[in-house]
Amino acid sequence: MTRKHENHREDVAGRANVEDTPELLAYYDELDKFDAGALWTVANKIEPWEPASTSKPVLWRFKDLRAHVLRSVDLVTPEKAGRRVIYLNNPGRTDVAAAVGWIYAGLQVMHPGERAGAHRHSASAIRFIMEGSGAYTVVDGHKMTLGHNDFVLTPNGTWHEHAVSEDGTPCIWQDGLDIPFVNAMEANFYEVHPDHAQPVAYPVDDMTKTWGNPGLTPGGGTWTKGYSPMFKYEWAPTYEALHKLASCSDGSPFDGILMEYVNPVTNGPVMRTMGASMQMLRPGEKTRAHRHTGSFLYHVAKGSGATIINGQRFDWSEHDIFCVPSWAWHEHINASASDDACLFCLSDVPVMRAMGLYREEAYGENGGHQPLV
Ligand code: GTQ
Numbered sequence: 001m002t003r004k005h006e007n008h009r010e011d012v013a014g015r016a017n018v019e020d021t022p023e024l025l026a027y028y029d030e031l032d033k034f035d036a037g038a039l040w041t042v043a044n045k046i047e048p049w050e051p052a053s054t055s056k057p058v059l060w061r062f063k064d065l066r067a068h069v070l071r072s073v074d075l076v077t078p079e080k081a082g083r084r085v086i087y088l089n090n091p092g093r094t095d096v097a098a099a100v101g102w103i104y105a106g107l108q109v110m111h112p113g114e115r116a117g118a119h120r121h122s123a124s125a126i127r128f129i130m131e132g133s134g135a136y137t138v139v140d141g142h143k144m145t146l147g148h149n150d151f152v153l154t155p156n157g158t159w160h161e162h163a164v165s166e167d168g169t170p171c172i173w174q175d176g177l178d179i180p181f182v183n184a185m186e187a188n189f190y191e192v193h194p195d196h197a198q199p200v201a202y203p204v205d206d207m208t209k210t211w212g213n214p215g216l217t218p219g220g221g222t223w224t225k226g227y228s229p230m231f232k233y234e235w236a237p238t239y240e241a242l243h244k245l246a247s248c249s250d251g252s253p254f255d256g257i258l259m260e261y262v263n264p265v266t267n268g269p270v271m272r273t274m275g276a277s278m279q280m281l282r283p284g285e286k287t288r289a290h291r292h293t294g295s296f297l298y299h300v301a302k303g304s305g306a307t308i309i310n311g312q313r314f315d316w317s318e319h320d321i322f323c324v325p326s327w328a329w330h331e332h333i334n335a336s337a338s339d340d341a342c343l344f345c346l347s348d349v350p351v352m353r354a355m356g357l358y359r360e361e362a363y364g365e366n367g368g369h370q371p372l373v
Contacts, residue, residue, distance in 0.1 A: 008044040016040035051293060053325035054092040055100045057309035062130075062319035069107045069172055078116045083162075084109055085175060088321065093180070100323035101295025102181035102348060103274070105174060110135065112168045118161035118193035124227070124271045125154040125177040127162070128299055128344055130319050134168015137161070139231050141201030144208065146173070149235035149301050151261075151344070155227035155271050156182075159198050174299055174321065176346040178273040207231045211264045214241075228263035228270040235301070242280040242342070254290045254362070256281045256332070269350040281305060281334035281341045288368030289331040292360035294349045296324040303341025305334045311373035329363055329370050 005028045009017045018024070018040045031037050069086050078084050087106035088099040099105035108127075110116070112134060128151040129135055135146040140158045154160040164171045182188045203209075210218050211230040214237075223229045242257050251257040258279035261270050269275035278301065281287070289308070298307070304317035309330045314322050324330045334341040352358040363370060 005041060006045070007041045010044050016043040051327040053101065053295075053327060055090050055098070055295065055323065055325035056092045057312060057314065057323060057325060057328060058088075058090055058100075059314040059316060059320060059322040060088055061316075062321075063317075065107060066172070069109050070170070073109055073111060073170070078110065078114050082119075083116045083175075090323065092325075096180040096183065098180040099176075099321075100297055100325055102178065102184055103295050103297055103346065104177045104179040105297055105321065105346075107172055108162070108175050109170065109172050110162065110164045111170050112164050113166045115163040115197070116161055117196040118159050118198045119191060120157055120159045120193070121190040122156050122188045123177045123179045123182045124156040124273055125160075125175055126270075126274065126276060126346060127152045127154070128174040128176070128346075130172045130174060132164065132169045132171030134165040135171040135173065136163055136165065137231075138163075138198055138200060139207075141198060142207050142231055143200045143202070143204045144232040145205060146171075146232065147235065149238075149344070150232060151276065152232045153228060153270055154231075155225070156273075159193055161193075161197060176274065176297060178348065181273060181348065181351070205232065208234065212237075217264060223265045226272045228261075228265070230264055230270075233261050233270075233276075238278050239302075239342070242278065242340075246280060246282065253288045253368070254331075255279050256285050256287055256334075271350070272354070273348060273351050275347050275350045277345045277347075279343050279345065281332055281343070283334060283339060284337045285332075285334045286369075287332045289329045289363035289370045290360060291327050291329045291363070293326050293358055294347050294352045295326050296345055296347045298322050298324070299344040299346075301342040301344045303334060303336060303339055305332060305336070305341045307332050308370055308372065311370050313372060331363075331369060 007020055011017055072084050076084055085106035085108045090099055129146045129148055137144050137152045139154050139160050144152050207229055241259055246257045256279055258277055261276040263270055300316050300318050300320045306313055306315045309324055310328050
């Protein structure tokens with residue numbers, strides 16, 4: 001029997017539209033034997049008119065996940081698990097363990113006195129602190145203490161380890177990594193530190209104290225690596241910056257008051273493959289809908305509201321996480337008339353821009369708002 005062949009036909013001039021005949025099907029069988037195929041059977045699939053993300057828009061509610069994350073403490077040790085993490089498994093991306101697109105994310109939990117051993121890999125990571133005190137990360141000998149809504153970078157190739165100090169409380173944070181992307185590039189290496197730990201070689205929090213001063217850069221300071229030397233970005237100055245911007249700007253009709261986290265040396269993204277931002281939606285604010293290439297993972301740092309993604313409404317509150325797949329329409333709503341809402345966002349926009357693939361479009365109809373489906 002003739003094997004079933006894919007044939008993605010479109011009745012549009014310039015697109016592939018070849019009907020199956022017994023002769024062609026036999027020809028496709030012949031090509032198959034030599035690990036080859038006729039482009040016109042798959043061309044319309046592999047070159048869609050516009051990005052066709054397989055990621056689903058998903059909202060992960062912290063109130064659903066928190067107890068399950070905490071339960072993992074009783075089930076496995078960091079020593080055995082390597083890292084005790086519950087990862088976010090997008091139903092359209094289970095084959096690559098992505099939360100959205102080529103971005104991986106998970107919730108890691110650690111008790112006081114626990115440590116995850118030092119390692120390094122080709123993937124880059126950010127860690128966003130959700131609850132608990134005493135968490136710290138060591139990156140290439142730089143120890144960073146981590147508080148609520150702070151985030152820390154562990155760029156590709158850097159030795160890193162995470163721990164919670166003995167006098168801390170149980171901590172939960174969100175990990176975000178470009179693991180699926182690096183695997184798609186077939187470039188992922190992993191190494192365990194020979195001592196499973198690294199010495200702290202610098203004063204605590206030195207990289208943020210050195211590089212994190214607005215409008216100031218250290219005299220004689222040199223930094224040529226492809227990622228930000230400011231390994232930790234703190235919540236308090238971020239929130240203050242959002243309010244300063246809001247005091248003198250209307251912000252963006254699509255994003256409200258949005259600040260990108262930058263590498264202070266280049267003013268570019270914090271790492272080569274992943275960028276991060278924090279945006280504030282003012283009380284009652286409703287943004288206009290737009291879409292752009294790139295995958296976006298949002299973490300609700302403060303407040304409550306909703307995001308409409310391709311016509312589907314997702315209501316969120318603090319520490320919920322949701323994703324906007326590439327080229328999906330989206331608009332945000334702050335549900336409160338009195339409090340602001342803040343969204344931390346991790347994305348692969350640096351890759352999109354570096355490759356010349358970034359593109360965006362405003363939603364034109366209906367005053368810029370999507371109809372609900
Ligand atoms: O800490 O480097 O959630 O390598 C998954 C893979 C965290 C990490 C994760 C990792 C890490």
